[in-house]
Amino acid sequence: MSVSLRAAEAKDCFAICEIYNFYIQNSVVTFDEQSMEVSQWEEKLSYLNKQKFPFIVAETDNGEILGFAYVAPWRQKSAYRTTVEDSIYLRAAATGKRVGTKLLEELLVLSKQAGIKEVVAVISDSGAESSVRLHEQFGFKKQGHLAKVGFKFDRWLGTILMQKSL
Template sequence: MLEEEYQTRRVLPPHLRKPAPEEAPFSYSIREAVPEDLPHVREIYNYYVTNSTVTFDDKPMTLRAWRTKYDHIRKAKMPFLVAESPNGQILGYTLVSPWSAKAGYRYTVENSIYLGPAATGKGLGTPLLEVLLDKCREAGIREVIAVIADQGAEASIRMHEKLGFKEVGRMGRVGFKFGRWLGTVTMQKSLRGKR
C-alpha cells in the first residue's frame, strides 16, 4: 500500500477508552525464616555475589553453608526474617549474627539485609529492617553494627541512616572484587531506650 492509502488512525476520546488494568499493589508479610526458605535466601544472596560489590564474597554460597549459618543463628537465639509475597515468593531477608565470638561482645550483632532484584525500590527494605530491630530488642541485643560497601550501596546507607544508624567509621581499600579495591562504611545503632 502507498502511504496515501493509509487512513489516519482514529483515537477514542478518554471517556470511551477502556481503562488500563490496575497493577496489583506490592504487598508482603514478614516472618521468621524456616529451613525451607534457605534455597530462596541463597538465590537472593548469590545474585549479589555475582552481580555487585555490596558483598565482598566472590563465590556463591552453597545451600550447605546457608544451613550451617541458619543453625548457628538459631542456636544463638538471634532473629532471621524473610519477607514473603502473598503467593509465597521470598522477596528478601534480613538477619543478625554475632559481632564477635568473644563473650564480651554477646550483646552486639552485625546485621545483613538483601532484597531480591524484583523487590528493590518498592519500600520493603525499611520495614524489614525495622522488624529485625524490634526482634533484636526482644532478644536483649543492645548494639547493631552494619558494615556496608562504600561503593554501590548508597541506598543501604540511606536506609540505615533513616532508622537511626550513625556512621562510626570508614575503612578504605580493604576489599578487592571485580578488579578494583573497595572500602567499607561502618554504622551503629544502639537499641537501649526508645527507637
C-alpha cells in the first residue's frame, strides 16, 4: 500500500470527521465525548489555514484518507504564539503500518517551516501507549503527568504531557 501525504482540503473533512468520531465513541485517546460534525472540521481547517499551521492527511493511491495530523495553538494568550499542540489520528486499519510515523515526521518539518518553536503532545494516560512511543521516537520528552483531569466512560483519566523543541 502506497501512502502519500498532502495538505488537508475541505473535501477531506468527511473522512477526517469519520476517523475522529470513531475515537470519540470507542476510546479514551480523545477527551471529546460528543461526535463532531463535518462543518466543525471545515471550520477548524479554515482557522488553522488562516493561522498558517499545518494540517495534513495520509492518502492511499485510490484516494482513501488513512489518517490526519495537525497542530493548533497550545493556549490562546499571545505569548504562547510559537507553541502548539499536535494531534494525530488514524483509521484503525492503518495502525501499525507507519502511517502515524510519516504524519508526525512531516508535521514536525512543516511546523518548523511555519516558525513554530515548541510542540506539546497531550496524551491520554490510558490506551495511548503507542502515541507515547511514537512521540518518543521523534525526541519528545515527558514533561509531566496530570492525574484525573478527565472523566469518560465512567472512569477517571489523566494526561501525559510531552514536549519537543524545533
